[in-house]
């Protein structure tokens with residue numbers, strides 16, 4: 001579904017991403033891991049249209065998407081969350097999710113899942129906010145919520161846009177362990193039910209290991225490993241640059 005080849009993103013003299021390639025297939029959850037400054041967020045930003053790569057190609061379902069805006073990408077099924085929670089502070093939880101909903105994707109399965117035949121608010125509350133532990137907060141402004149709940153709202157907002165590819169940038173960073181596993185578990189449940197593909201940047205290895213089907217490791221802007229989580233954990237180079245001995 002997603003095919004990126006030799007993607008390079010430069011900021012002046014800084015090569016943030018240098019020759020990154022990845023394939024993501026329908027229905028798989030890929031963990032994108034690596035040390036701080038490896039280029040993970042920059043790569044996600046390039047795929048989701050925030051940055052235009054200096055070099056390289058990115059295609060989504062065989063369509064060249066380099067230069068597409070984030071909103072255009074959302075409409076064709078590429079949704080994302082943010083490492084630092086976006087500030088829509090005055091809006092209520094339900095309104096933030098509806099902002100996501102206003103950019104319809106293509107996923108018919110997800111649309112049925114979210115709406116059924118009922119009113120939008122009710123369906124969004126039952127299908128997204130309840131499983132993410134947000135139902136009681138649905139009328140609260142975002143600024144009243146804990147950090148963990150705001151991260152959950154960002155996941156709900158991204159899912160509401162009906163993505164076929166969900167890009168998660170550290171969805172559970174700073175979230176307490178029990179909540180983190182619940183958030184990751186819900187993402188996995190949605191994937192199991194609807195078959196969307198997920199790329200998840202995350203430093204918490206226990207969450208990565210329990211959630212992801214495959215792990216891609218980045219270091220200094222490019223890919224140094226692509227394989228199972230178990231194999232990553234025993235790979236000498238991955239241990240040297242990231243997991244550490």
Ligand SMILES: Nc1ncnc2c1ncn2[C@@H]1O[C@H](COP(=O)(O)OP(=O)(O)OP(=O)(O)O)[C@@H](O)[C@H]1O
Nearest residue numbers: 011014015016034035036037038039040041042043
């Ligand atoms: N807008 C920017 N301007 C200049 N340099 C940038 C910019 N964004 C990122 N960089 C640099 O690019 C490199 C990759 O950064 P990036 O944020 O993509 O790393 P990351 O893998 O997401 O790290 P972390 O795990 O800490 O989130 C870093 O050296 C960073 O300082």
Ligand SMILES: [Mg+2]
Nearest residue numbers: 040041042083
């Ligand atoms: Mg990052």
